[in-house]
Amino acid sequence: MFLEKNLKKYNDMELITLLKSNSSISDFAFKEIYDRYSSNVNAYCMRVYNNQELAEDVFQETFIRFYQSMKKKSDDNEENILLNFNIPGLLITISRNFILNLKRKEKKEVVVESFDFFEHDTQNYENQELLDLIKKALDTLEFDYREAFVMREYNGMSYEEIAKITNISISNAKARVFRAKQKIRDILKPYLVDINKI
Amino acid sequence: MDYIDHIYEFVDGTIDPIKEQQLFNELSINEVLRNELKEQITVSNAIKNDFIAFNPSADSTLKIFSQLGMTSAVTTSTTILGNSLIKNKLLGLFSNYSQSIYTLIGTSVLATIGYFMLEFNGNSINLTQNGNSQPTYNSSSNNSSNNIPNSYSFNNDNKNDENLGKNLSKNDTTFKTEIIYKDRIIYKEDASKVKNLTSVYKSKINQLNQKIKDLENNLTQNSNSSSDNLNTENTNLSLAEIIEKTKIETKIEVEKQYETFYHTIYLSKETPNIVEDIVFKNEFITTKSTDILVPMENIQRHYERYNESYFDKSEQIGLSLETSWAQYFSTIEEKINPAQYQNFNNFRVAALYNFNNEISAGLDFRRENFYQVYNLIDKIGDPYIYEQKPNFNTLSAVVRYKPNFLKFYSFNPFAQFGIGGNVAGEVGRIMIGSEYKIANNYKFLMAFDYNMLNFHHNQIRYTSNKYGFHMGIGIDI
Numbered sequence: 001m002f003l004e005k006n007l008k009k010y011n012d013m014e015l016i017t018l019l020k021s022n023s024s025i026s027d028f029a030f031k032e033i034y035d036r037y038s039s040n041v042n043a044y045c046m047r048v049y050n051n052q053e054l055a056e057d058v059f060q061e062t063f064i065r066f067y068q069s070m071k072k073k074s075d076d077n078e079e080n081i082l083l084n085f086n087i088p089g090l091l092i093t094i095s096r097n098f099i100l101n102l103k104r105k106e107k108k109e110v111v112v113e114s115f116d117f118f119e120h121d122t123q124n125y126e127n128q129e130l131l132d133l134i135k136k137a138l139d140t141l142e143f144d145y146r147e148a149f150v151m152r153e154y155n156g157m158s159y160e161e162i163a164k165i166t167n168i169s170i171s172n173a174k175a176r177v178f179r180a181k182q183k184i185r186d187i188l189k190p191y192l193v194d195i196n197k198i
Numbered sequence: 199m200d201y202i203d204h205i206y207e208f209v210d211g212t213i214d215p216i217k218e219q220q221l222f223n224e225l226s227i228n229e230v231l232r233n234e235l236k237e238q239i240t241v242s243n244a245i246k247n248d249f250i251a252f253n254p255s256a257d258s259t260l261k262i263f264s265q266l267g268m269t270s271a272v273t274t275s276t277t278i279l280g281n282s283l284i285k286n287k288l289l290g291l292f293s294n295y296s297q298s299i300y301t302l303i304g305t306s307v308l309a310t311i312g313y314f315m316l317e318f319n320g321n322s323i324n325l326t327q328n329g330n331s332q333p334t335y336n337s338s339s340n341n342s343s344n345n346i347p348n349s350y351s352f353n354n355d356n357k358n359d360e361n362l363g364k365n366l367s368k369n370d371t372t373f374k375t376e377i378i379y380k381d382r383i384i385y386k387e388d389a390s391k392v393k394n395l396t397s398v399y400k401s402k403i404n405q406l407n408q409k410i411k412d413l414e415n416n417l418t419q420n421s422n423s424s425s426d427n428l429n430t431e432n433t434n435l436s437l438a439e440i441i442e443k444t445k446i447e448t449k450i451e452v453e454k455q456y457e458t459f460y461h462t463i464y465l466s467k468e469t470p471n472i473v474e475d476i477v478f479k480n481e482f483i484t485t486k487s488t489d490i491l492v493p494m495e496n497i498q499r500h501y502e503r504y505n506e507s508y509f510d511k512s513e514q515i516g517l518s519l520e521t522s523w524a525q526y527f528s529t530i531e532e533k534i535n536p537a538q539y540q541n542f543n544n545f546r547v548a549a550l551y552n553f554n555n556e557i558s559a560g561l562d563f564r565r566e567n568f569y570q571v572y573n574l575i576d577k578i579g580d581p582y583i584y585e586q587k588p589n590f591n592t593l594s595a596v597v598r599y600k601p602n603f604l605k606f607y608s609f610n611p612f613a614q615f616g617i618g619g620n621v622a623g624e625v626g627r628i629m630i631g632s633e634y635k636i637a638n639n640y641k642f643l644m645a646f647d648y649n650m651l652n653f654h655h656n657q658i659r660y661t662s663n664k665y666g667f668h669m670g671i672g673i674d675i
Binding site for chain 2: 027030031034038039040041042043046047056059060063064067130131134152153154159174177178181182184185188189192
């Protein structure tokens with residue numbers, strides 16, 4: 001408990017350094033990293049990949065791969081690498097790669113511009129039902145738009161980080177997020193009106 | 199202009215000031231745009247509350263850590279405790295105060311161990327009496343130099359005495375001795391066994407008395423056959439010396455028996471059912487099974503160092519004088535010092551008459567201060583607050599109650615009520631404390647009290663209250 005309390009004060013670089021060491025504290029350093037970023041990675045996996053079971057597998061594999069890569073022998077310019085290290089970015093990148101690999105094995109998805117699967121437009125929805133709607137709306141988006149939206153809205157990443165991870169320009173990243181928001185808005189429009197009437 | 203993008207940028211937090219101003223201007227006149235903003239904010243808030251997305255399952259966490267070969271100690275907080283707000287707060291609270299909590303637990307454990315280490319154990323002894331004028335006794339050794347006495351059965355030096363050897367062996371620890379204080383030993387006895395061994399002690403005393411008679415007869419007859427009855431250790435002594443020695447040994451044994459008897463009497467006061475034989479007859483103590491009368495004064499004298507109240511059946515009637523020094527604490531914050539520092543300030547003397555062991559009444563004189571605060575409005579309507587701490591000589595009539603059922607060892611708890619007055623007004627007091635009997639008629643006193651002075655100023659009633667802690671001595675005359 002004392003050790004956990006102390007590790008909370010460490011920044012990401014210090015935790016990485018501890019994790020790379022062979023001491024018994026490295027396990028606790030990994031746990032601290034897990035505590036800090038597991039929710040972000042989980043949100044990315046759950047909302048970007050529309051298969052919950054596989055999303056959990058991706059989540060688990062992400063951290064296992066992360067741990068293994070940290071435990072590998074260091075390069076000569078490791079110090080330089082660590083200075084620019086971005087743990088959440090690396091984790092999301094690992095998750096993204098796993099998801100892309102899985103998607104290559106799947107059938108090509110159908111792009112749906114709008115999808116009216118709601119029967120009643122006069123119903124009142126509570127927050128959880130709104131979330132369900134958002135989730136369904138996300139599922140209808142293309143992967144690129146969905147990914148950008150989740151990174152921005154769920155993971156709180158900057159457009160620069162999104163651009164770096166997805167290997168696109170910053171303006172393109174911004175455009176994808178806005179486009180995703182527009183599509184979600186169009187899908188949820190009738191029901192958001194009802195919510196605001198409450 | 200389509201302001202939808204402005205709204206997205208605004209909710210996103212990336213809007214520039216010019217666009218923001220444009221948006222606000224448009225929002226003030228465009229209700230549709232305002233609804234659009236509300237919808238975007240609603241979606242944004244809903245995403246922030248997407249609990250399911252933000253919380254990895256415990257199963258996933260366990261699989262990750264187990265696959266990486268990490269111990270359960272590392273994974274406990276993440277797997278079991280999850281993201282519950284309350285649990286995290288408890289965790290944080292515990293981690294912040296863990297040192298204090300561990301110290302408290304450790305202190306409690308040590309205190310409990312220490313308490314049980316102070317529990318008493320020992321060996322009990324037997325008390326019996328025979329029909330002769332001298333009581334029978336059990337040999338016991340009371341080792342007052344340490345907490346645990348050595349309790350022996352009766353030493354039988356006479357090899358011909360089969361009864362003694364059989365019934366009382368050194369390993370025959372049928373009684374328990376319980377130590378309460380170093381210099382006080384309380385014996386617990388099995389009443390049934392007391393009766394069973396009465397005959398044994400009777401027999402022993404009879405034999406010893408018979409020995410003395412035989413030795414005396416042999417002495418007068420100048421017979422050498424008495425040497426067969428002598429203790430082999432004393433073969434070099436003359437017959438007269440042997441008789442004298444035997445008498446002394448018998449006397450010692452009798453005194454030891456008295457000691458046992460005293461202890462039993464002491465105990466019988468506490469637990470009268472344990473030894474059912476004990477009977478008090480005026481100034482004597484005896485048992486039902488014997489006709490031996492032990493003078494009460496012998497027991498009292500012998501037990502001088504113990505709590506005499508157990509043997510003193512007479513009421514403690516008479517005068518008691520006390521004096522004590524007190525430290526007082528006002529119930530409100532005092533902002534000024536006393537008016538003057540008198541000699542014997544905060545001292546108390548009391549004279550009490552003891553009607554019986556429980557009720558006393560008398561007078562209490564104190565030299566003390568009271569912190570007074572009162573108000574006054576002058577002729578032009580300005581209010582004033584007066585604060586003063588004058589010295590008073592206060593005389594009170596007091597009644598003290600010392601219930602017998604609260605007495606334990608030398609402590610005598612009491613409650614005292616007093617009403618009195620001084621130049622300022624009436625004083626009421628309540629005192630709770632305890633007397634501790636030091637020796638004979640001397641006692642040590644410690645008490646807490648609450649005092650209230652009732653005074654008037656300009657026909658308005660005020661009170662001044664204070665707590666006091668007293669320590670002092672007293673003497674019963």
